[in-house]
Amino acid sequence: MIETYLILVRETLEASLLVGILLSTLKRLGDRKGQRFVLMGTGVAVVCCLVLGLLADHLEDFLSGNAKNILDVCVFFLPTIFLSYMVIWMAKNGREQGGALKEKATAAIKTENVWILFLLAFMGVFREGLETVLFLWGISLQSSPEDSVTGPMIAGLAGSLTAILLVIILFKSTTHIPISTFLRISSILLIAMAGGMLAAGTGRLVAMGILPPIIFQTWDTSRILNEHSYFGGMLADFLGYRSKPPLIMILTVSVYLSGMFLLLRRAEQAGKKTAL
């Protein structure tokens, strides 16, 4: 029962943290439309997960087959691209937001950015949500007497709720942090998450034989932090932590992170110039 609770806390925490960062950042930027699209993406994803969960019995080919594999790779790589785009956009435009230029900058949010927000929220929630729904569906399948089903079911739902509440409390408590600090922290978090998804996506491509690993297991830190521990597992799913990463994964992530660092600095400088 406690295991069920903890699994669902973790699954839900991953998705709701992404949505939480997106929503609170957009709120800080005064972007109402963006917030609406994040919520829409979240809602559509939840509905999709529920529908897929209900139909799971008829969807074996999709859920266990190659289609899911391809979808997984998309859901790793596309958010990496979208998150990077969003962070750079924030660096360019966020600077003006605190001051008098707020309205102008809000008007600069273009339609395509809004759909990127929609897709980001959708993909983040869909990935974890599908697992959550199938897990709960599994609980409901247990053929033993009724009382043994309701217990775990409640534990599971309580787990999801706990995670959502935790995220809400976390972001409610950030309202007094100055906007520039807040944007910096949320940018770093979003880049770290994007790096994590890039790592996971790269790993998947190596497993599929599309990318060469160069060195299959470059080092082994599993004695220090193992993915099979609760915390390690959370780091693995959320930030792409791997105790035995292939060299290609280390390379792609370091190239990505240093590239982002340079791009961000340039974007911030460009932002400063336009703000003057």
Added chain:
Amino acid sequence: MSGPKKAIYGFSLLAISFLTALPSIANAENAPEIPLTLQHHQFIPEKISVVPNKRFVIVLENKDNHPEEFESYDLEFEILVLPHKTIRVPVRPLPKGTYSFFGDFHPKTAKGTVAVGTPSP
């Protein structure tokens, strides 16, 4: 703004072209099949042995009345297996070593390893 936008389109196109090539690559034909069963949220056997640098396919049958997510960080897969269904998981050629896999929905009990290059006891 045109720079990043172009980059997005470029990356997305690249990604899509990669992905359309996937099914053909992922198909591991005439690779040896390694049977694996999931029962009472446990893998049977818990240790499978294969030879190094040869591709193989794990054929996992879920005998439980519960879906499971067959997952491995070492081998980078994450595949749902529905109750009373069987999935095929192609695995790339592996260097000698031990690689763990688990069931993400029951990580306490559903644990196993692939031993590469070590003879089975």
